[in-house]
Amino acid sequence: MNYFSSDFKLGILGGGQLGKMLLTETRKFDIQTYVLDPSDEAPCKIGCNQFFKGDLMDYDTVYNFGKQVDVLTFEIEHVNVTALEKLEAEGIQVYPSPKTLNLIQNKGTQKDFYAHHKIPTADYRRFETLAELIRAVEEKHIIMPFVWKSTEGGYDGMGVKVVRNAETLESLPDVQCIAEAMVPFKNELAVIVARNPSGEIKTYPVVEMEFHPEANQVEYVICPARIDHVVSEKARAIALKVSEHFDHVGLLAVEMFQTIDDEILVNEVAPRPHNSGHYSIEASYTSQFEQHLRAILDLPLGNTDSKAAGIMVNLVGEEGYSGNVVYENIDKIMKLDGVTPHIYGKKQTRPFRKMGHVTIVNKDIEQARRIAEEVKNTIRVIA
Amino acid sequence: MNYFSSDFKLGILGGGQLGKMLLTETRKFDIQTYVLDPSDEAPCKIGCNQFFKGDLMDYDTVYNFGKQVDVLTFEIEHVNVTALEKLEAEGIQVYPSPKTLNLIQNKGTQKDFYAHHKIPTADYRRFETLAELIRAVEEKHIIMPFVWKSTEGGYDGMGVKVVRNAETLESLPDVQCIAEAMVPFKNELAVIVARNPSGEIKTYPVVEMEFHPEANQVEYVICPARIDHVVSEKARAIALKVSEHFDHVGLLAVEMFQTIDDEILVNEVAPRPHNSGHYSIEASYTSQFEQHLRAILDLPLGNTDSKAAGIMVNLVGEEGYSGNVVYENIDKIMKLDGVTPHIYGKKQTRPFRKMGHVTIVNKDIEQARRIAEEVKNTIRVIA
Structure with a gap:
């Protein structure tokens, strides 16, 4: 495959700073790039060959974008994985693969993966609802303080909280979560x-x-x-x-x-x-x-x-x-x-x-x- | 002056590889850039904020381009210096200055500059025409072999020739030139x-x-x-x-x-x-x-x-x-x-x-x- 000064096209989902720094390298190698991002003011708007504005979580938007490129990558994990799976099935190279992304997007699944493969990680338990978590604390299966993590949508420390008392516990959002042992x-x-x-x-x-x-x-x-x-x-x-x-x-x-x-x-x-x-x-x-x-x-x-x-x-x-x-x-x-x-x-x-x-x-x-x-x-x- | 993520605009005359590598840095600092180049396929077309197609030697083109920016620079010396002088006189910062560019654009003037400031350089003589040079050789003021350089328009070894015999001498173009001593x-x-x-x-x-x-x-x-x-x-x-x-x-x-x-x-x-x-x-x-x-x-x-x-x-x-x-x-x-x-x-x-x-x-x-x-x-x- 000839990537350099050729017709080859790399697609990038997400047009933030990570994408922008990646574009520095594609320019250095003269590799053509298409970028998809929801914002008109995305840092990647300059430096790519074509910029597309659109929702990264929308199936059709991601699918239609992906069909135009030869290799698809992303700079943010919050993208429509179903569209990536479809694109992969249709022969577009998607790296990292939707399989990897699926394992990572949910922090509960990610923890289970470590446990399954005997990769050392802090002890944890998964909960489907806040009520389940509160019950586990009441029944002393979980002892405060512990680290609460929302399994989905967390980013840069968002969706993570140290729970030291009942007040904090009850103020948590009612989402799927894990409770993790606090490790000094x-x-x-x-x-x-x-x-x-x-x-x-x-x-x-x-x-x-x-x-x-x-x-x-x-x-x-x-x-x-x-x-x-x-x-x-x-x-x-x-x-x-x-x-x-x-x-x-x-x-x-x-x-x-x-x-x-x-x-x-x-x-x-x-x-x-x-x-x-x-x-x-x-x-x-x-x-x-x-x-x-x-x-x-x-x-x-x-x-x-x-x-x-x-x-x-x-x-x-x-x-x-x-x-x-x-x-x-x-x-x-x-x-x-x-x-x-x-x-x-x-x-x-x-x-x-x-x-x-x-x-x-x-x-x-x-x-x-x-x-x-x-x-x-x-x-x-x-x- | 605030250059970073601001309204400040840097103009670059020339959109080749030097400009392209400069754009990597303007992107890193998020400095706005305007680029002027005669080619639609200029390497700088991607990575600048605005690309203008036009002749770098044309007074009006360079002047009108320069009026839009705060600081003007160039990645190639073959630009219209008169336009730069006018822009500078009207308060646009032009770096390097037209004065520097004037000294450099003509190799004869450049050599005179070294001689004047006692900067060591190979011995040379300036000639306005090929006939003058040929006469100087005939009269043995210039001894072959010597290095012939066209005073203007040379680039990457173009406009430079080692003259070892009358045949080469007579085949030179009839332009202003210098004859330089060959220094081992x-x-x-x-x-x-x-x-x-x-x-x-x-x-x-x-x-x-x-x-x-x-x-x-x-x-x-x-x-x-x-x-x-x-x-x-x-x-x-x-x-x-x-x-x-x-x-x-x-x-x-x-x-x-x-x-x-x-x-x-x-x-x-x-x-x-x-x-x-x-x-x-x-x-x-x-x-x-x-x-x-x-x-x-x-x-x-x-x-x-x-x-x-x-x-x-x-x-x-x-x-x-x-x-x-x-x-x-x-x-x-x-x-x-x-x-x-x-x-x-x-x-x-x-x-x-x-x-x-x-x-x-x-x-x-x-x-x-x-x-x-x-x-x-x-x-x-x-x-």
Whole structure:
């Protein structure tokens, strides 16, 4: 198959920042792209060959879009899987496959999958309704505090809550959910695994998500994770095991906990380029976006090693500001060594909206960490 | 000035591969771009906010285009300078300035500039017509062999010829020209200097252009140049001196010869991102394209150091092939360590047309050089 400067067409469902960073790679390789997104202001509107506006959850919209391309991928999991299944049955290559997506879209199914394949994960129980969950707590099958997760529709920490008392419990929405044991952990880690249809597999280094000590928000993604080599090898091995069982094509980002006993528990996965891999654009020999493209097109996978230490800082809208975005002090952070801002191109900011990220690359990881903190304390996303 | 996700508009004259790689950076920063190019199939047609088709040498076209933007830059020197002067006079920021462009567009003026500022360069004489040159040779003011250069319109080795005998001499076109002494040299070197309106200046490392032993074509651009540290410091210092005298804004690529006596002679300059800096996309902390953008927008300049050794191989159309391009064996080179192809997006190949380039990044420069040779011997740009 000839992808480069040819008639080949890659379809991308979703036109957000992940799609936009993927388009940088399709442009580099001169691969034609069609993008579908519900918003007229999608960051992907520029940089693709053709942009289509439409609902990603609508069967006909997704099906008709997919029929025009040779390979179909997505940058968001909330898409119409039935349409993908139909397209796959009709010979369109859909990567990651609808099968993978089906396993992942429902957090209950995803947990069952780990349990079935003996992949270490926090203990959990599934409930169809809120009433069922409340009864289980009353009957002491579930002990507070625990972690409540809606099985569907959750995104970026939405649909997740720590339940410590009856009041919180009763305020939960009445949806299918899981109750998960709270596991004291030292670190949140992630490993991105790439796999192509020929079966070639590569893993990126283990990264560490450093949280704000008070707010429960990832502040920095740090590559490589500053953890013991034995633990990091264990994390990489578990990520590989997850990848093998999913039998996916494309990237699989595996999020994990490192417990206080240095056990590794799988939290959840995403079958696509991931926030925890953004550092790779500057720090890795092959960025995760180029790698996703190589993987779904069955090209040889690139080197996942790092050229230098990389740290990513998310740029989210500051609380109290909504409207036309202004990146205050962006010129100040651009003075700092090895700092690259990525602005996603959303015109409007609102509290906690992901507006961009900043990568810090340095030979010395501790120096990178200091610069990252300065970046964090300097730039403000306001209106 | 707020450039990021704002109403600010950057205009780019020329929509070829240099513009395309610059657009990658404007997308990363979400800076609005307008592009003017004569071809409907320009690589920049995708990735800019608005594309305009038009003649870059036409006064009205360039002027009307320029009136719509806040800052105007170019990716090719063959543009209507009178229109740029008018735009500048009317308050549009034009970087590099028409003054810089005027000095550079004519190779005779450029050489006079070096002579005037005591910047070392090969001895030369200017001639208004071919007849004048022939007379000077007959009168033995000019001794063959020498290097003939057309003062205007040359590009990528066009308009340059080594004159060894009367036959070649008489076959030259009747244009303004210079005759330059042939200087035996060890290496062709280049240094890219970045400068912003505030006067901040940074130089990239010295790179080496390795030529094919028979064909007179650059095969590899190697960063850093494998030369003595003293010579490399001298080259960097001379490049800085050139930059200071040009007083330019944006990038200035300074091409130089290292003579057999380790003297440095300036050959010519280009006031824009340059083929000799393409390695920087993967190998440098700040790519030359991001740096050009930082410079013309008066943002702080980024770190010009390298994360690893970088080598660039040009992908040019193979002799004997014209038509719809095919990149034969591109999948084979993508298997090699640290290899990234850049495909410019030209649909049609023809002999020696620049169709793309490949970067090889490696901690070990000798290993990078071996891989570069394998790349060169494997990939073929055919039809």
